[in-house]
Amino acid sequence: MDIRHIARLARIELNSEEILRYQTQIDQLIQYVEKLTELDLDDIHPTSHAVEIFDVMRPDEARDGALSLEEVLMNSPSVTQEQFRLPKVVE
Amino acid sequence: MPTTDYLVSIGLEVHVQLKTQSKMFCSCPVRFGEAPNTLVCPICLGLPGALPKLNAGAIEMTVLAGQLLGCSTPEVVKWDRKNYFYADMPKNYQLSQYDLPLCLGGEVPLYELAYPKDAQKSIVHPGKVVRLTRIHLEEDVAKSTHHATYTLVDFNRSGTALMEIVSEPELESAEETVAYLNSLRQILVYSGVSDADMEKGQLRCDVNVSVRPKGQEKLGTKIELKNLNSISAVRRALNYEIDRQIGEVEAGRPIQQATWRWNDEVGQTEPMRSKEDAHDYRYFPEPDLLPVRTAPFVERARAIRPELPHEKVARFEASYQISHYDASVLAADRALADWFEQAVQGSTAPKKVANWVINNLLAELNARSIGIADCPVSPTTLAALVELVESGKVSNNQGKEIFALLFERPQDSPEVIAKELGFEPADSSEIEAIIDEVIASNAGPVAEVMGGNEKAANFLVGQVMKRSKGKANPKQVTEMILLRLRPS
Numbered sequence: 001m002d003i004r005h006i007a008r009l010a011r012i013e014l015n016s017e018e019i020l021r022y023q024t025q026i027d028q029l030i031q032y033v034e035k036l037t038e039l040d041l042d043d044i045h046p047t048s049h050a051v052e053i054f055d056v057m058r059p060d061e062a063r064d065g066a067l068s069l070e071e072v073l074m075n076s077p078s079v080t081q082e083q084f085r086l087p088k089v090v091e
Numbered sequence: 092m093p094t095t096d097y098l099v100s101i102g103l104e105v106h107v108q109l110k111t112q113s114k115m116f117c118s119c120p121v122r123f124g125e126a127p128n129t130l131v132c133p134i135c136l137g138l139p140g141a142l143p144k145l146n147a148g149a150i151e152m153t154v155l156a157g158q159l160l161g162c163s164t165p166e167v168v169k170w171d172r173k174n175y176f177y178a179d180m181p182k183n184y185q186l187s188q189y190d191l192p193l194c195l196g197g198e199v200p201l202y203e204l205a206y207p208k209d210a211q212k213s214i215v216h217p218g219k220v221v222r223l224t225r226i227h228l229e230e231d232v233a234k235s236t237h238h239a240t241y242t243l244v245d246f247n248r249s250g251t252a253l254m255e256i257v258s259e260p261e262l263e264s265a266e267e268t269v270a271y272l273n274s275l276r277q278i279l280v281y282s283g284v285s286d287a288d289m290e291k292g293q294l295r296c297d298v299n300v301s302v303r304p305k306g307q308e309k310l311g312t313k314i315e316l317k318n319l320n321s322i323s324a325v326r327r328a329l330n331y332e333i334d335r336q337i338g339e340v341e342a343g344r345p346i347q348q349a350t351w352r353w354n355d356e357v358g359q360t361e362p363m364r365s366k367e368d369a370h371d372y373r374y375f376p377e378p379d380l381l382p383v384r385t386a387p388f389v390e391r392a393r394a395i396r397p398e399l400p401h402e403k404v405a406r407f408e409a410s411y412q413i414s415h416y417d418a419s420v421l422a423a424d425r426a427l428a429d430w431f432e433q434a435v436q437g438s439t440a441p442k443k444v445a446n447w448v449i450n451n452l453l454a455e456l457n458a459r460s461i462g463i464a465d466c467p468v469s470p471t472t473l474a475a476l477v478e479l480v481e482s483g484k485v486s487n488n489q490g491k492e493i494f495a496l497l498f499e500r501p502q503d504s505p506e507v508i509a510k511e512l513g514f515e516p517a518d519s520s521e522i523e524a525i526i527d528e529v530i531a532s533n534a535g536p537v538a539e540v541m542g543g544n545e546k547a548a549n550f551l552v553g554q555v556m557k558r559s560k561g562k563a564n565p566k567q568v569t570e571m572i573l574l575r576l577r578p579s
Contacts, residue, residue, distance in 0.1 A: 005371075055383055056381045057144075057146070057150070058144045058146065059147055060111050060147060062120035063118040066117075067131055067132055069128055072131050080243055081127065082128055083128060083245050084128075086242045087241065088240055088241055089242040
């Protein structure tokens with residue numbers, strides 16, 4: 001596991017001492033989980049959820065007014081024309 | 092090597108907004124053109140701790156679209172997190188489907204009329220069918236507007252149900268790609284799940300394109316193209332990019348896998364990011380949403396599955412004895428096809444009604460730059476007009492005049508307008524008198540008609556039309572003259 005790659009994906013800056021420390025810790029974690037490979041899992045399907053519950057849905061009905069404009073924008077560092085204003089994003 | 096020695100492979104990722112009432116994972120309404128950030132809640136704003144709730148209606152629509160495109164649906168589907176950072180999605184993951192999407196496989200037939208007009212006469216693979224890889228159901232992101240020094244973000248669109256339709260790389264030219272997009276759009280509009288209007292952003296696409304020398308099995312290195320905002324832009328971008336890639340290969344410069352963006356103003360593609368910056372999305376199952384069993388959805392979709400465009404074409408040909416081309420023109424637009432079917436109800440001349448719709452109605456709509464949905468003339472009014480012409484009460488040209496006036500006065504009946512224009516030759520004694528005069532003063536043509544040359548009657552009809560100042564009906568006048576002069 002390349003700790004630098006993971007850190008970059010997570011947008012976390014690490015110094016060389018931290019890289020060393022986290023690399024050791026994450027390697028230990030993965031080693032621990034790898035214990036599972038000692039078992040014979042050929043007949044076990046991968047599970048995405050631990051509980052056998054399906055079909056939790058809601059009907060397609062709309063409801064207005066969940067938040068006021070003031071509430072929506074209260075965390076924005078800056079507001080222009082009722083929108084979140086950010087440094088220019090280029091892509 | 093000349094360009095023709097290269098094979099082109101194009102695959103598409105098409106994003107389509109669904110016409111649901113509410114968003115994919117919350118109950119906020121889906122509406123366009125509202126004031127910014129007024130259709131927003133903690134879920135579609137991505138606030139910490141907010142829990143998503145699956146919209147059953149969006150699942151139903153996606154399964155229906157899949158049925159129309161011949162997809163299969165896994166028994167159980169689930170949702171996954173696709174992780175990346177971008178300002179239009181503040182929770183830092185998009186809810187999407189990874190290994191168990193709603194639809195697998197499927198295909199899109201390329202309809203002839205879906206090709207660009209100038210390419211319809213030189214279709215390389217008539218009847219071509221393009222295979223789909225999958226369709227998954229995810230959420231749309233917020234809308235960013237980029238200004239000179241800042242970006243504004245509006246979350247009204249955030250969380251709108253979005254289908255992503257992925258094709259196999261089987262398209263071989265810009266023209267086939269246009270046909271694919273138009274055909275796909277037609278089928279989606281038929282299914283009623285989306286208006287799929289590219290100008291409104293309801294249908295958006297990314298295109299993957301590669302070239303390779305003929306004879307080479309393995310696909311060339313692909314370039315992903317972004318920022319394609321209209322179907323004509325897709326065509327321009329692909330033609331440019333195909334030429335560019337062949338030029339690179341010819342010059343001995345291998346293509347590097349990357350994402351490029353189409354600059355429509357300049358008319359060229361520009362590099363955006365290389366493979367090294369490619370995203371690593373680290374998909375994992377969304378713990379806050381439970382899997383869904385699809386059997387009831389598939390059963391329902393089968394029950395309500397509407398007719399497909401090519402099925403409608405076949406039915407129109409058989410039921411109304413119209414040509415394949417005419418049937419295709421009518422069926423290309425579901426609303427137009429429905430309008431035609433209403434007009435043809437109870438009509439004794441369905442073929443004539445089809446002609447009127449294709450030749451006259453479409454021209455009038457074009458001249459007014461309106462769609463069939465905004466057509467002021469009702470289908471039953473057109474049917475009445477066609478009956479009027481077919482019964483010989485008014486001529487074809489008079490019918491066209493009446494038709495044009497009907498657009499100004501759609502509440503009036505064609506009969507009323509015909510009377511006003513003096514087209515109703517009910518007072519045949521007046522016409523009889525004119526015919527008498529014409530016969531008396533044109534001995535030569537009269538003798539010819541009496542001798543069996545019926546074509547000579549056209550001259551006499553013309554004279555009658557002139558003297559009646561165009562108010563007589565030429566069809567009726569011809570009959571009246573022949574009745575008198577035809578050798579018995």
